[in-house]
Amino acid sequence: MATSPDHAVVLGAGMSGLFTARVLAQHFRRVTVVERDATPTDDGPRRGIPQGHHPHGLLLKASDLFDSLFPGIIAECAEHGAVRANVLTQHRVYIYGHELRQTEIGRETVLLSRPLLEHRVAERVRALPNVTVRRGWEAVGLLTTGGYRVTGVTVGRSGSGEREDLAADLVVDATGRSGRARAWLRTLGYPEPAEQRVPVGISYATRLYELPPDVLGNDRLVSVSPQPAHPRGIAFVSRENHRWSLSLYGYGDHRPTADPDEFAAGIAELAPEYVLKALARGTAVSDIQVMQYPAGIRRRYDRLDRFPEGFLVTGDALCSVNPVYGSGMTIAAAQARELGRQLRGGTHGLWRRYFRAAARITAPAWQFAVMGDAPLAGTSRLRQPGVVLGSAYMRRMARAAETDQEAAGALMRVVGMDRSPAHLFRPRLLASALRGGRPRG
Incomplete structure (x- = not known):
């Protein structure tokens, strides 16, 4: 661990913030994570994570990244019920009406709920001796020296007038696509990053069912992607505690709602017959949860010529891709690992090196999502x-x-x-x- 600098502050304790804290703990004496939501991660989906009710899985690169940041985390999740499934041999994937051939590629996915995943990762972060997590607090504004360097952040206790200044050598905004970084930059006289925006207009409706893991025989995941003529899709995904997530999603005017009859009709229209037979054997154990995702966003911090030292932005605030592609956590983990690499060169000029490297990480996922959404949105x-x-x-x-x-x-x-x-x-x-x-x- 480095002996200098001293203190880093991470704003946000979602997955991106937790990944970032893990990496910063290797380079700073102290790391403080500031999280507005006071809800513990083991108490169901958090209010600030609207996608928390919907299916989650660690795809190919995600599993590698998670284990590199938190060695053994995949096995640990499996011990707590996460489902490990071989890619394609235990998947039924339909893209544009074509069922991908089931074949062995020697890789696996890990299927689980967001609360289970976030809780295991949060436990790992909290166990780091130099990391403190402060829940129920949020960032109010940045502290600066002459406007050219961020020297800390002012935080306030949620729901009260209590304020506190946290001095820091580095502040990282991991509060997501609606974070305040751009407003803070304007206040300090810095330009905002150019923004690429892809209007998607997609909604997800998800319900949990109690079913045995082998209800589909060897398969643990069924995905039916939308088609241009009918932009609706479904995902039926196994998870811990003998439960399956069933999601119906659609673009534009084809958005699903929480109405049970409409949900059932949409599933009946799209699901293969073997999925419908499996559902008939199960019991719904949750209400229908709906999430809307209006647009993909990519903010080009990498193209800025001026930016304050001692400050970074990461996660969805840099690039937010349609969740149907399941790449958000992979991008966040890859950005965190890259931050660790860039910190080896010190903190001076870190923003320029990091944003350029992060842009190279996000570009492939962004391009793939835009190609996929183009005929549907x-x-x-x-x-x-x-x-x-x-x-x-x-x-x-x-x-x-x-x-x-x-x-x-x-x-x-x-x-x-x-x-x-x-x-x-x-x-x-x-x-x-x-x-x-x-x-x-």
């Missing part, structure tokens, strides 16, 4: 030439993946951020996509 702002061609190619690749096991595995590796979208354009896969997956003849 119904907005002209997505119809850029490269996006349209990429989306058309994705549909060809999905058709090829019905019969071509290499194409199926490649698609899943890109979805899991184990490979960049460029991986799908290798000559062998390009030829398969153009043939539609049919054998050479």
Whole structure:
């Protein structure tokens, strides 16, 4: 552990904030995590995490990143009930109406609830001897020296007038896409980052069912993706405590609601017959929870020429991708690990090095999400030439993946951020996509 600098403050105790605190604990004598929500992570989904009721899984790269930040965390989650499933051999994945061929690629996903995952990670962070988590507090404003360097943050106790100044060598905003970083920059006379915005207009409705883990035989996950003519999809995902999450989601006017009859009708329309038979054997054990996601956002802090020393922004405040792709936690973990690498070069000029590196991390996930959403969101702002061609190619690749096991595995590796979208354009896969997956003849 470094002997200098002394103190870092992380704003936000969501997954991004926890990852960041873990990395900073290796470089600072003390780390303080400030979290507005006073609800403990083991008491169900937190109010500040609207996606907490919906399916969660650690995809390919996510599992590697989690274990690198918290060695043994995957096995620990499994000990507490998380479901480990082999990628594709225990998945039924339908993309643009094509069922990907089930094939062994030697990787697994970990399926679990958000509260279980967040609680295990939070416990690891709280166990670090130089980390303090202060719940029920929120950032009010930044402390600066001459406006060019952040020297700490003013925090206030939620629901009261109590205030306190926390001096810090580094302040990291991990409060999400609606955080106050841009407003603070304006106040200090700094430019705001350019913002790329992809209107998605998607809503999710999720209900929990009590069912045995083997209700679908060997399968532990079923995903039916939307199609342009009918932009609705479903996800049926196993999790701990013999429960399955069933989600219905849709774009634009096809948004689901919490109405039970509408929810049942949507599932009946989209779900394969074997899923409907499984549901008939189960019992609903929750109300229908609805979340709306209006737009993907990517803020280009990496393009700024001026930024205060001693301050960073991370997580969803940098890049927030449609949750249907399951890449948010992977991006956050990768950003945290990259922050650790950049801190080896000291804190001077850290913002420039970090934002540029973080932009390289988020670019593939952003590009893949935009290509996937383009034919579904119904907005002209997505119809850029490269996006349209990429989306058309994705549909060809999905058709090829019905019969071509290499194409199926490649698609899943890109979805899991184990490979960049460029991986799908290798000559062998390009030829398969153009043939539609049919054998050479």
